[in-house]
Amino acid sequence: MTTTTSPTRYTINLDGTLEKWYLEHDDGEIIYLRKTPRPKWNCGMKEFPAAKVFPDYKTARAALKARSNAK
Numbered sequence: 001m002t003t004t005t006s007p008t009r010y011t012i013n014l015d016g017t018l019e020k021w022y023l024e025h026d027d028g029e030i031i032y033l034r035k036t037p038r039p040k041w042n043c044g045m046k047e048f049p050a051a052k053v054f055p056d057y058k059t060a061r062a063a064l065k066a067r068s069n070a071k
Contacts, residue, residue: 009033009053010060016068018060026050 006022009031013019021033024045031053035044054060 006034006037009055010057011048011052011054012060012064012067016064018057018064020057021046021053 006024009021009023011019011021011033021035022037024032024034024039026032029050030047031050032045032047033053034046054063
């Protein structure tokens, strides 16, 4: 049996750390992310504005660095 996992996305927490999420649904303006790689009944799903979600780790780190340099 082959299991497929969802693509990963990253967000920046308020304390400046990066958090890894799994994409559930991209609605354009709102993106639904979950904490587990495969759907479960209790997967910790949250919705985020599209501007706060980054497609990969490298992009998220660059945004975090740019944000810290702007302060």
